[in-house]
Amino acid sequence: MQKAYKLLAVQKNLSHSQAKALIDRGLVLANGKKLTLARTELPQSTSFSLIEIPKPQVLFRDENLLAIDKPAFVESYDLQSHYQDEGWRLLHRLDRETSGVILLTKEESVFSKKAKEAFKKREVYKEYQAVVSGIIAESLTINKPISTTKRGFARSKVDKNGQEAITHIEPLSVVGKKTLLKVIIPTGRTHQIRVHLSSLHHPIIGDNFYGGVSARRLLLHAHKIRLLGYEIISALPKEFSL
Template sequence: MKTQKKGELFELVIPDKWKNVTIETILRNHWQAPKKLIHSLRMAGDIKVNGESISWTQPLSPGDTLQLHLFKEVEYDVPPTYGEIDVLFEDDHLIVINKPAGIDTHPNHQETDSLANLVAFHYQARGESCRVLHIHRLDHDTSGAIIFAKHPLSKAILDRLLTERQIKRTYRALVHGRLKQKKGTISEPIGRDRHHNTRRRVSPSGQDAVTHYKVLEYKNPYTLVEVQLDTGRTHQIRVHMSHIGHPLVGDILYGGKPIFKRQALHAARISFPHPLTGEWIECEADCADDVGL
């Protein structure tokens, strides 16, 4: 699918497979954009075809150029903070970053030392005016691949892809003990621990949570595992591995021993279809510190 950015416009050339589609069907069926966002685009007159405003129900032809006013001047929603980031993938619509351990994904209050602040500085240095829109989070002491969208349409589509489990996240974790099963699935609901503000626990009244794991290597007295998530509950991997008797090394909150300064958990790979073009994107993230991963 041929696309390009011209100033504040995103241009998409209608492919042969979209013969006789309309603006309405592209937004509602192909991209499945939220109704509120579609209404906003319509009211603002933000979509044209071949430079002209047309009816959203008029059939389009292969070769027509769909023009969307996506890249508007906006103020940064978090203050930019000088610093380097490890970019794994970036285009006009999203950025994937290898988050270091020891940093929050997004400021909780007025902090200026979160990953989002560094991303804002990265946009500023590139001369881009973008909101810092995270699609998912990683814990303060978890490193690895994380996605940010650059505009509301990209965020809306990526949010849906995450909900539909089309964004595949693969983690590496070092756990205590020797897992007897080479692979397995933990399907236990997770809820808040009423006795501890920051802890989560397996609870019959919690939210559904599904974690798949497989053994990569035995490192006595530890086991290196690869983990994939069907759901994204807070502390999910840490809670589930602790629940089966194999807490993460360094994760003192859930029974791990302080062998390292943090829990040995890293988001090593993320893959997903591009929100606007459908192109498959796959990113590998190296672990920057030595926690056995």
């Protein structure tokens, strides 16, 4: 037995730090299953493969708005770094493993100020799609306050003393013991969708942090956003097909 990052380094001709970084980012499969801890003890015969990240694509661009199709496993701020020399700044963020529409605006522009105000006033339509464990047969609204602690990393929970959090869900299809959901969030708390679905005992597949079964990635996708007359849509990745 040997620590996973050491085995990976030898097998893929990487430094120990490179191997640890890939595991920490969720980009390593060990015998076909996602590896989450770099120091996990594994047998010498373990076979590793790396998840390739597709290049971010521009969905829309004009003088006011830049909409990017964010791949899973890319940090929102890393994405911004590719465009900040042109003056673009993130208008909102997505979790690292969440894919889909992310918006940037020109810093300090009139449109940027209006857009930020629209987010504050809950005038932005945000639609996600998620695949969860179990069968959800009917639409429902989850209205449970959420609190978040940040000690090196963010972790949220349902908390009666937390901030208001509202999530609307609608089943789109059910196959076996999995449900594809349309999810609409008027509020935007940290990990809101993940925490709310976990609280129903239907965690998102791939969400190891909140009780989901292991998968290559978190099956949560920012599908559509409407803001100040704009509507941007990102096609659902193939992993979401049931």
